[in-house]
Amino acid sequence: DLGISTLDDVLTDIRRITDVCSLPLLVDADIGFGSSAFNVARTVKSMIKAGAAGLHIEDQVGAKRCGHRPNKAIVSKEEMVDRIRAAVDAKTDPDFVIMARTDALAVEGL
Numbered sequence: 001d002l003g004i005s006t007l008d009d010v011l012t013d014i015r016r017i018t019d020v021c022s023l024p025l026l027v028d029a030d031i032g033f034g035s036s037a038f039n040v041a042r043t044v045k046s047m048i049k050a051g052a053a054g055l056h057i058e059d060q061v062g063a064k065r066c067g068h069r070p071n072k073a074i075v076s077k078e079e080m081v082d083r084i085r086a087a088v089d090a091k092t093d094p095d096f097v098i099m100a101r102t103d104a105l106a107v108e109g110l
Helices: 007-020 037-050 077-090 104-108
Strands: 026-028 054-058 097-101
Touching: 007 037, 037 054, 037 077, 054 077, 077 097
Parallel strands: 026 054, 054 097
Antiparallel strands: none
């Protein structure tokens, strides 16, 4: 949640887990390891290749904060739609699950 782990770190962990466990693995992808649609798409493709069954992405800005911490900021609705669209379009496995979540309640009181 603090941006300490890289995508490569997470992919290594995915492979370690899926090599020894047949249960579906849902991965926390934070904001997609780079907030651009390109990075989100790369993340989806890489996680599918590593063996993940799904991921979830968030609508926070690049310097994301843990969900329970104050001073979070979220991207525009349009940018989050772009992230989700890029993730869906990048799927190479029709069964791969993409889950999106929002911090809008905490940030904007919605």
